[in-house]
Amino acid sequence: MTMDVIDYQVFGDDMQYVEVELDPGEAAVGEAGALYYMQDGIAMDTVFGDGSGRDDGVLGSLLGAGKRLLTGESVFTTVFANQSHGRRKVAFAAATPGKIVPVHLLELGGVLYAQKDSFLAGAKGVSLGLAWQKRIGTGLFGGEGLFFAKLTGPGRVWLQSLPLSRLADRIVAAAPRAGGESKEQGSLLGGLFSDKN
Structure with a gap:
């Protein structure tokens, strides 16, 4: 399987x-x-699936799409191909605040297990699969869940350091509960999660 070796640059601070x-x-x-x-x-x-270019047939595509759903990803992936005669740029941004982490899979032995829904983009040929948490108790009570994204191939991927699921957990954990005697005296987030509503 061939991977495209592409140049990149990360811009911004929190977004x-x-x-x-x-x-x-x-x-x-x-x-x-x-x-x-x-x-x-x-x-x-x-494309339906991860865009890696593998030909696994209809059943393989459906199985791959099911795995992507379990890892929090979309069943569809968009392939961006340069069809011009010169160099062209395309940019990807995360939907939530956080950092973009570039990872070269070849430097890690060709396989990386990542937080579900953390995949942002990658070189064409990178395969996005599913990994199970082998210990059910750890998966249920350890806070990471039962499934991980399994990224394979020798190419480069860009991951979101704070995917939406983790951002929501952090907001809920950090939001103060509504204080005072009325909604106006508590914070907006605290009011949303108050039992007094």
């Missing part, structure tokens, strides 16, 4: 985006809704 520069014929895959901008000459193609 980051990654700009990927594609040579003619190169492609990157992005999670549904992750596109920030792209230059003319980039063609978009929405």
